Amino acid sequence: MDSPAVPAPRDARERAILDRLVIIRDQLLLLKQDRTTYIRSQDIIPLYDQTIEQVKELTTTRAESRSHEENRLDKVLESCFQLLSLFYLTIGRNNEAPATYALTSTIKRLLDHLSEADLYSAKDLESVKSTLAKLAKSISQARDEEGSAAQHSPYLLALLSKRVERCQVTLANLQKRLERIGEPLLMMHEKMISILRQISMANTKAKFSTSEVQKLRKQLVEIGEQRKDGKFTAEDGTEPPGGAEICDLYNRCLKWSDLVLERKGDVADQWRPTYDALVGIRNDLEKLSLTQAWSLRETDLYDFQRQLDKIDESRENGNFNDDRGRPADLWTQRTMLYLIRRSYAYIYSFMLASEPVSEALLPVYNQLQTLKRCLIEVKNNGGVSSVRELYPYSMKVNPFPNASFVVISDVIQLNSLDNMRVDGKFVINGDVPEGQGSVCELLAECFDLNYDLRVAAEEGSNGV
Structure with a gap:
């Protein structure tokens, strides 16, 4: 994107489109960096619409010129789609077509690396196969549903379809290679x-x-x-x-x-900077894997992707070369490629684990998930002997520390969470974030588990 090796567009109309896309990309980057507030759908959808408008104009321009060579415009457009895709995950619109763009990018990287190394097992391909099938189905539904073409550009749907198809072709070749083994x-x-x-x-x-x-x-x-x-x-x-x-x-x-x-x-001195950068990326992603539900904003993955892509694409004929054009030794090559592949695998897992819930509702959702697991564990281990033992499970840590709730010892009862809803919906700073259904369903499950344990405890007490 910012490499001088990528030429600027020659066509004056393309240069004008490039200027507008750079503004959109910069706005997306500013939103990504702002941690003072939650990302909202109304922040992202207008930028998505503006991007699609530029895509329409670009399509017309290139159809008229009948000639095209990749230039800086393509790189900036790719960055816009990558950022928009991660933003769609952040605002909880995971099941919509734009959200799939970033995932297909990562899947392609993983499959290309597996093809290159020829060191993989059937288990490595199972998840990717399942994910690609879901993406293909989602894109097909978006194309077939009435009115979806107006919401999501036919250009974008065609682009996503091609990306998924290319990944499926690579996957099929990898599966065929495994068939060599009895x-x-x-x-x-x-x-x-x-x-x-x-x-x-x-x-x-x-x-x-x-x-x-x-x-x-x-x-x-x-x-x-x-x-x-x-x-x-x-x-x-x-x-x-x-x-x-x-x-x-x-x-x-x-x-x-x-x-x-x-x-x-x-590690040899000439490779130490690249090695340290890759270890740093891998370690940061590993730490995020331990606290993902609580600390990861999907747009954070953009910076990791850019760093990895830059290092991965710096290879020549698959090899890392030093400043004098000399290839790295075998140990260095394999070690750095392992770090790249491991980091892409973390990014892939983060995208798969992304919940269809806006980050504004994630604090509630994550804590309800924790409470549900606790209640299930209690139920599977014989329940409770008295209703009093259920009191801790009827309470949750305050998910919105800045909100005006009645907090006792920094906890809120499940009933208080339920009372946060306005007309059955959770309202945050005047907005109704995405993921209402998922959070309400989870809240209902916690109430049901709590009720079942209470009934069992009361029946046990009466029996005594």
Whole structure:
């Protein structure tokens, strides 16, 4: 987007569109950086509409010129769609077409890396296959539903369809490559891939642990000891399809473990800045994975994506080259690629876990989720012996510390949460945020669980 290597548009009309898109992108970036208030639908929808207007004009312009080469306009437009997509997740409109753009970008990166490395298992593809099927269905419904074309540009729906189709083609090729391996060897293949990744994870820890890698290497050796005459065979002694591939994978894993033990996490000086940047991204995303429901705003992922994309796209013919054009050694190449792939995987998981609830309602939603889990745990462990024991479960931490609620010891009873609703809806600062149905349903489930436990406790007391 901001690289001088990407030329500016030659067409005067495209340059005018570019100027307007830059303004839209900058407004989106300012909204992303503002943490003083919640993002609202009315903040985002007008910017989405403005972007679509520019897309319509661009489509007309390029149809008339009949010639096009990618320029800075395409990069800025991509940034606008990426930001808008993450904003749609932030405001709880996860099931609408624009929300899928960022997810397809990340899926494409993950699939391209799996194709490049050729080190993956069937389990790696299951989630992506399911996600792509849901995205394809969502886009198809958006196209077929009456009035949706007016709400979501046909250009955007066509663009999303193509992105999903490209990902599905790559996925199909990856699945076909796995078919080389016969059923008896699939579990062994998956186990070795798992060990390989654990070694790579240990390889990038702040403090290298030789013993940890040695234990993982021992697991590999134990798998290798199952070979007969140097081959992995089935129970009947025959070599299943893919036996040669499994032997090759075993040798690759063993060599990688030896290389990791030899290097002990030592990074050459010329690669230290890139390595440190990647470790920092991975660590930040790992921390977010522990507190995602409480601290992540989906638009935060944009900065991580941009940093990763920039590093990933700096490779030449798949290799990291230094300032003098010399490729990095094998350990450095694999280590940095592992960090990139791991970070993209975190981003993918965050997008999948995003709830269709506006960030304005997330504090209530998350705390009700916690309460529901507590109530289910109590119920599964025999319930309570008296109604008095239910009092703590009828209360929640104040989800809106700045709101004017009656707070006793920083808690609010479930009834107070229910009383927050106006005409059955949660109203925050005069707005009715997205996700009302999800929050109300969760609140009702908590009341039902609480009621069931209360009835069981009263019946138990009467029985005594």
